[in-house]
Every structure is written in structure tokens, then in C-alpha cells.
Amino acid sequence: MQHTVIDRVDQVAEDVVSLVLRRAADPLAPWEPGAHIDLTLPNWLTRSYSLCGDPADREHYRVAVRHDPLSRGGSEYIHHYLRPGRALDVSPPRNHFPFRPAPGYLFLAGGIGITPLLPMLAAAVAADVPASLVYVGRSRATMPFTEELLSRFGDRVRLVATGTDGRPDLAALAAGLAPDSLVYCCGPAPMLTAAQAAFPAARLHTERFRPAVRTFAPNTPFTAVCTRSGQTVPVGADQSLLDALRRYGHQVPSGCREGVCGSCELTVLSGTPEHRDDIGAPEGRMYACVSRASSAELHLDV
Template sequence: MPRTSSVVLAAGAALLVRRAVRRRIATSPLWPMPALETPISGQGGRRVPSLRLAVAERAVPAEGVALLRLESPAGTPLPEWQPGAHLDLVLPSGLVRQYSLCGDPADRATYTVATRLIEDGRGGSREVHEELREGAELVVRGPRNRFPLTEAPSYAFVAGGIGITPVLPMLRAVEAAGAEWRLLYGGRSRATMPFLDEIEKLGGERVTVVAEDESGLPDAAAFLAGTGEGAAVYCCGPEPLMDAVATALPEGRTLHLERFTPGASTAQLGTFEVELRRTGRTLTVPAGRSVLATVRDELPNVSYSCEQGFCGTCQQRVLEGEIDHQDELLTDAERQDSMLICVSRCLGRKLVLDL
């Protein structure tokens, strides 16, 4: 019988169960799960680790979704990764896009990613769907993990549409470890929801599937009300879904989010100055305009790609000033003296960049 968080155990029995789960987790080959932090940078001067991989297989796991299996043309083992990790794909056009790894971490021969076609997007997903066929080669960077799976007494996962990709390896890991878990998986229709058959077989009654064309929007509050004290809640999907999960989160649970887009800046309306120390110019960054756009007026060759704070191409060293970090990439250590100028701004009146 599948376990759910509604099972009531006496305090002593519950403690024994948690200890047993922790022992299984500790001995599982997928645990512990540290974040794999790979330095990625643009003009900051640090080396950007990369691999050239080939598309070994292309599939369509759901309507509007392309799945790619990537392998080394030389057949060499690929770097290790853990659930929650993603790759930077450097597309043939030069665009850099980030996709969660959704395969098996034990498989060192291939990386698996999946992406939904965004009709009104900025071109990255369309290029993946139209250009990356079997045999095509491309450069990837990573893996890197800003969404690591941590040890907890139980787990609640909420995924919307293609947001299932970082969650799927987590489900396999917690199931293999014997941990208690539940999943709320929503999408526009069942036909558009990738990996649905595998997930329903894996989780049985622990999986709640909500197709919008059948049942409307997922009820995050009702789902989270069934989570136990100390549960880790993982969510990836559209912003409204993540906002609903954050709002409905009961006390005593920890929330982990993987965003598709950067969060709103606390300083979007502020005007400030940026000094380009090596260039010898000081520029004014007006309200509503990015540091990147302003700097490129003076230095048009400054590298950039995603313009959303995910890829790291525009990372620059900061010599002076207080940074309003709005990226989803840099580590705490990197944030001490660098920023992604496509999204981050200044909390004061002036920043000095090593440009």
C-alpha cells in the first residue's frame, strides 16, 4: 500500500520510521545530494567548463515537448550530477539556454533534457525543436545545481507542465531511498504532460494529476494541508503556481523553488551610476533599463545571452558598490564580488565594474 502523509503514527513509531528512512537514504548511491557548483562566467576572467556533445536520440514525450539524449562523440563518461541539476546548452546560434536534467544520474553515458516549445518566446526553445536533430553537436556547460534535493522526514512535490523535469529524478531518488513522498502534477491537458505514465506507475495513489481541461487549476493549499511536520516542499512551474504554493505553505515545512524567470527586482525603478574603471567612463543607468543595455551602448562587444539571469554569460566583476542580486545562478561566494549585469542592479547610488 503506498504511504501517504495522512498516515498517523504514534510518536515513538514515527521516530523509528524517520530513523530507518535516514539510514536507507544514507546508504543509497544517490545520497547525500550536495549542490554541484560549477563556475560559469562571461567576461569575469574565470574559465568556463564545457563539453561538446552529440544528440544521440530525439523524442516527443508529450505534445509540444522535445526530449534530447546527449552523449560524448568519443564515448567518454560524462560528469556526475544529482537530482535538481541543469545544463547550459550553447545553441548553434550562440544563444545559451538552461534545461533541467531529467534522466538517471547513474547513467554516465548520456544526459537527458526536455523542453517545451514557447511560441512567443525569445527563440531558444524553437531552435531546440527545429535545429537539434539526431547527430547534431553542441556545446554544453555544467552540470550545475541550484535546486538540490536535501534530506527530510517526508517530501511534497508540486510541478506544473515542463516543471516536472527537475522533479522527476527527485521522485526516483526518494522512492529508491524508501522515503515518504507525494506529488501534485498539473498541466493544460494530459497530452501535454511529459512522463505522465512513468510517474503514475511510480507513485500510484501518491500522485495527484490535475489536467486543466478536465479539472481546472491545481489546489495547492489542499494538497499542502496533507503534508507532515518538517516536510520538504519542492516546486517548479509557472510563476502563479509557485506563488500559490508559497502562499499556502504550512508552518514547519521548508520550500524549495526552481524558477523559469527571475524574480522581481526591489530596485527596478532606481537610477544609479556605473563606472567602467578600465574604460574610464561613468554611465547613468535609468529606471527601467538594465545595466547590460547601458554598458553595451559604450562597449557593444560585452557578451550576453539569456538576459534573464540564468546563463552567466554577462557576469562581471564588481570593484565597488552594493549589488541588488536578481539572478538565479551565482553562488553566495561569487556574489561577493560579481554580478550578472542583465538583471542585477545597484542598491545604492553607484557601482564600479572591472570593465
């Protein structure tokens, strides 16, 4: 865990604040575009947000938070109670949306989905690689960082307010894509679905902030064998692995509880996980909030 103090809270769009966090002790852990951190909020909730500041700045992290009317307490708390001067613990950065080298980029952002893409665009421009951003929102007032984007990146940025401009023509963007360019897309589910239909899968990189709607086989019970503690933890069909482990006293971190943030990652030593996350668990890892087991036992490094 890293200790920070809130340096600034700025309203950057309707219902969106940016938080600048200043290191309270050691220099902050390094990060690369696409990374996110977990904020441990004073109301005991943990929430993940993409870093959208400057990766070279080891003194500060910047994130942006949209107030979600269906908030389960995270964005609600941040908007109403977090103020400059407050201490806040944050996790080291994790990156499930890595920025790959390419001869050109098209960035496609929807609303708060601009956050991971902003440092990617900055990195591409700094490296003198052709890059453009199509940034979509209901109206300009709802879209964070528009002034900053226009002043830093000029005509590489195209703002599309769907209320007045309609939706961008993704087929035309796909047709105009330079050879070997990559497309990075972050936004609401309909935008990701439209991008998946328009761009070749091999060139499209997406990040979800809500899980895709999918259907799984009915839950079955299994046993988690915790090799470090020596405990055997039964996981019922009606509970998650995360909840079962916590019930037995294992302090597994968590954030989204929806399989999108990666906070609850565990190392699997043997057994067969049934992956239900939207991250794409690396070999030998699983996300305990949603994933289960298709073998009777899972041996975990817990």
C-alpha cells in the first residue's frame, strides 16, 4: 500500500471530479499508460480508477471519477466527502490494458473512458508516432479534460457530442485506418460492442469498466486449499471464492467485485479455475470475486 494525501479535487466535467494525490512518503510506484490504482476509501470501500496524469511524475497520481447514480458507495463518497488534505492509501499500479508499440494509433474514448487513453495519446505524441483521438460524450459539458486535450494535442483530437453531432462513423474510421495501426477503445458497453464490430480483433484493444453480460453454467461447490495457511475452505454454490476466503480470515483485497479491476487476483498452484472475469486472467492466476473452479479442488497460494 502507498500513502498519499489529496492535493487537489477539481470538477472537470458535469458529475466528474479529478483527484490529484501527492505522495506522503516514498516516491510513488512507477506506472505505464493503461494502468490503474485502487483507492482505499475511509468508508472501507476499495475502488479502482485509471491513472490519467503524467507517468514521469513520481510525486503525484491523477485519477478522475464520475459520480454514478447507481453508486454502491464509492463514487458517492468520493464526490461528497473527499477534500484536499485528506490522507488516502492507494495500491501500487496494475495494468491490464497495456499500451503496445505500433506505427500509429486511433484512440476511441467514451466519457470517463478517456482516462486510460489520455496518457497513451500523450506517449504516442511524445514519441512522434501518428495518433488521433475520437472522444465521444453526450455533450461537451459531460466530457472531462476536453480543454486540456485540445490545448495539448490540437487537431489530433476530435470531440463528438452525440446530442448534437450523432455517433461517429466507426466503419469510416476503420476504412481509414493506416496499415498496422492499433485501436485502443475504452468506454461504455455499446461503444465497445460497436468497436468490436467495426475493427479487426487483432488490432483492437479494449478495456471495460463494467462486465460483459454473459451466461455461465450453474455454480457448483468446490474446495479451496490454502497452501500457505494450511486451511481447507469450502466454497458453497451460493457464495464467491472471495467471500469464502474472507470468512476464513484471509484478507484478500477486492474492488469492483465484478471481475474487471483485478484487485482480488490469486495465484493458482493446481486445479482448474473456471474464469469468469473480463480481464483475461494470466496463466496460473484467477480473480476470486467472480471466478470459480471446474475441478473439485483448487490449490491456492494463500
